[in-house]
Amino acid sequence: xxxxxxxxxxxxxxxxxxxxxxxxxxxxxxxxxxxxxxxxxxxxxxxxxxxxxxxxxxxxxxxxxxxxxxxxxxxxxxxxxxxxxxxxxxxxxxxxxxxxxxxxxxxxxxxxxxxxxxxxxxxxxxxxxxxxxxxxxxxxxxxxxxxxxxxxxxxxxxxxxxxxxxxxxxxxxxxxxxxxxxxxxxxxxxxxxxxxxxxxxxxxxxxxxxxxxxxxxxxxxxxxxxxxxxxxxxxxxxxxxxxxxxxxxxxxxxxxxx
Amino acid sequence: xxxxxxxxxxxxxxxxxxxxxxxxxxxxxxxxxxxxxxxxxxxxxxxxxxxxxxxxxxxxxxxxxxxxxxxxxxxxxxxxxxxxxxxxxxxxxxxxxxxxxxxxxxxxxxxxxxxxxxxxxxxxxxxxxxxxxxxxxxxxxxxxxxxxxxxxxxxxxxxxxxxxxxxxxxxxxxxxxxxxxxxxxxxxxxxxxxxxxxxxxxxxxxxxxxxxxxxxxxxxxxxxxxxxxxxxxxxxxxxxxxxxxxxxxxxxxxxxxxxxxxxxxxxxxxxxxxxxxxxxxxxxxxxxxxxxxxxxxxxxxxxxxxxxxxxxxxxxxxxxxxxxxxxxxxxxxxxxxxxxxxxxxxxxxxxxxxxxxxxxxxxx
Numbered sequence: 001x002x003x004x005x006x007x008x009x010x011x012x013x014x015x016x017x018x019x020x021x022x023x024x025x026x027x028x029x030x031x032x033x034x035x036x037x038x039x040x041x042x043x044x045x046x047x048x049x050x051x052x053x054x055x056x057x058x059x060x061x062x063x064x065x066x067x068x069x070x071x072x073x074x075x076x077x078x079x080x081x082x083x084x085x086x087x088x089x090x091x092x093x094x095x096x097x098x099x100x101x102x103x104x105x106x107x108x109x110x111x112x113x114x115x116x117x118x119x120x121x122x123x124x125x126x127x128x129x130x131x132x133x134x135x136x137x138x139x140x141x142x143x144x145x146x147x148x149x150x151x152x153x154x155x156x157x158x159x160x161x162x163x164x165x166x167x168x169x170x171x172x173x174x175x176x177x178x179x180x181x182x183x184x185x186x187x188x189x190x191x192x193x194x195x196x197x198x199x200x201x202x203x204x205x206x207x208x209x210x211x212x213x214x215x216x217x218x219x220x221x222x223x224x225x226x227x228x229x230x231x232x233x234x235x236x237x238x239x240x241x242x243x244x245x246x247x248x249x250x251x252x253x254x255x256x257x258x
Numbered sequence: 259x260x261x262x263x264x265x266x267x268x269x270x271x272x273x274x275x276x277x278x279x280x281x282x283x284x285x286x287x288x289x290x291x292x293x294x295x296x297x298x299x300x301x302x303x304x305x306x307x308x309x310x311x312x313x314x315x316x317x318x319x320x321x322x323x324x325x326x327x328x329x330x331x332x333x334x335x336x337x338x339x340x341x342x343x344x345x346x347x348x349x350x351x352x353x354x355x356x357x358x359x360x361x362x363x364x365x366x367x368x369x370x371x372x373x374x375x376x377x378x379x380x381x382x383x384x385x386x387x388x389x390x391x392x393x394x395x396x397x398x399x400x401x402x403x404x405x406x407x408x409x410x411x412x413x414x415x416x417x418x419x420x421x422x423x424x425x426x427x428x429x430x431x432x433x434x435x436x437x438x439x440x441x442x443x444x445x446x447x448x449x450x451x452x453x454x455x456x457x458x459x460x461x462x463x464x465x466x467x468x469x470x471x472x473x474x475x476x477x478x479x480x481x482x483x484x485x486x487x488x489x490x491x492x493x494x495x496x497x498x499x500x501x502x503x504x505x506x507x508x509x510x511x512x513x514x515x516x517x518x519x520x521x522x523x524x525x526x527x528x529x530x531x532x533x534x535x536x537x538x539x540x541x542x543x544x545x546x547x548x549x550x551x552x553x554x555x556x557x558x559x560x561x562x563x564x565x566x567x568x569x570x571x572x573x574x575x576x577x578x579x580x581x582x583x584x585x586x587x588x589x590x591x592x593x594x595x596x597x598x599x600x601x602x603x604x605x606x607x608x609x610x611x612x613x614x615x616x617x618x619x620x621x622x
Contacts (some may be wrong), residue, residue, distance in 0.1 A: 021305060023305075025593070042604070044600050045600040046595070047597075074599060077605055077607065080603045084600060084603065086601040103484045105452070106487065159301045159302075159464035195603070212299045212300065212303055212304060256544075
């Protein structure tokens with residue numbers, strides 16, 4: 001069976017769902033269920049122990065068959081992210097942590113230096129570290145070296161819906177990586193998710209595209225199907241694109257005359 | 259008198275915003291609303307972050323012509339003592355509030371920096387997120403507040419028109435236009451994560467002020483790349499003291515400003531308070547605004563004593579309970595979010611360089 005492995009965890013679904021931006025938690029929970037996602041990320045800042053109605057963690061943890069991956073969205077430095085990871089592990093019991101560090105709250109681009117530092121520390125402490133990064137092939141390898149469970153390069157800016165704008169860099173990351181590559185951020189349509197899987201990503205993470213869709217649960221299902229199709233295509237061996245035209249008169253025939 | 263900085267009149271970057279705000283703009287309000295709505299949905303989703311103000315003190319040393327708490331008003335003066343603050347915080351927590359804005363007047367002996375710092379520390383024990391709207395401070399004072407758990411500073415220039423500013427700010431420390439203009443930068447320098455800017459709509463030409471406000475935000479963004487920024491759109495309400503705004507802003511212009519700011523600053527938090535009516539707030543939810551205040555009391559001690567008949571700084575217009583307001587948001591398919599912060603992320607930030615990187619010695 002084609003399973004996704006992180007540490008001792010295995011998942012048959014390769015769609016990871018984000019839980020922010022939904023119009024209410026009922027819709028969000030419906031979307032999680034219909035996506036078939038087994039790994040779901042939730043921001044520590046949306047854990048609310050004092051007010052059940054405002055809390056995302058409680059209702060998510062009640063869903064059977066999913067593993068929660070808390071994220072550190074809101075952290076702007078490595079030390080804040082490490083602190084948040086500790087709190088998240090204590091509250092959720094999950095060894096997964098999505099390291100998300102954006103020092104500029106305006107555009108939410110990940111800080112490579114702080115992300116590397118936090119990931120290094122947390123991997124050493126035994127977390128299954130899933131860092132959200134720009135599509136930087138060198139950074140991806142550096143994170144692999146310090147023991148991250150995966151790398152999560154962005155397809156394009158969070159919430160931009162620009163799809164796989166970074167595909168050239170993603171191809172290098174996928175080719176070089178010894179750990180799963182998960183495209184995170186920027187996907188707008190299921191076809192883009194399928195494309196990412198065809199490229200060889202091990203999984204995709206989707207949030208905005210589902211959360212702000214007209215019918216989030218149905219869109220979640222569409223993404224799930226696209227991810228399955230894309231993965232199947234990748235495993236089946238896509239036909240090679242021809243690089244250049246075949247010359248009608250062979251270019252090297254002169255060699256035979258020598 | 260110190261001269262105004264060059265960026266305040268630099269028009270290189272403002273053409274698009276000016277075109278949207280011009281009285282004879284070619285952009286219809288509907289076109290702007292549709293674009294603003296689409297951006298908001300993509301970037302912030304179908305959510306609204308909620309906060310509430312807590313008036314710590316109404317002592318004031320300034321003579322702002324438009325303010326109900328100006329030092330020449332006969333309003334009775336109070337300040338909340340630590341136990342009162344805890345009582346107010348408890349009353350607020352019962353409503354679900356976890357994100358608060360602490361307010362004072364200009365610096366006075368009765369409500370000075372030490373008082374504010376102590377109040378922030380108390381609030382940070384009870385609340386998830388604490389911001390401050392008080393008097394301008396020094397860099398080192400801002401750093402102390404950040405150390406105590408304050409993550410945001412709101413400081414409005416009120417108006418960027420220097421002449422109008424001078425007329426309106428009759429006495430007190432707030433008279434100094436440039437000092438106030440430099441305050442958000444000092445807050446960021448001191449490690450405060452987010453600065454909230456705004457103009458008090460009604461005091462001066464609103465379009466001119468909006469363009470200056472935009473220049474101020476762009477200037478701060480360029481200088482402090484880590485800065486979180488938010489923009490408020492406070493429109494003058496009938497004030498204690500009876501000030502009539504000379505440049506009233508109607509609903510259409512206010513809506514246009516909000517849309518134009520969302521389009522020009524797609525990632526910036528836009529704030530609308532209970533100064534506005536329930537109908538206006540409900541209408542604007544989802545179209546550009548991402549942060550709203552709820553169940554505001556503008557009197558000192560108004561939460562645990564809601565029967566208090568004393569006049570606040572200004573009259574609030576949307577007086578619905580948090581519950582009623584949340585119901586209205588949900589009807590519009592928008593999720594009210596009470597907690598959208600984690601105290602693990604508190605503490606001063608280094609405004610420009612990375613704190614994680616130690617200084618290295620050059621190799622020889």
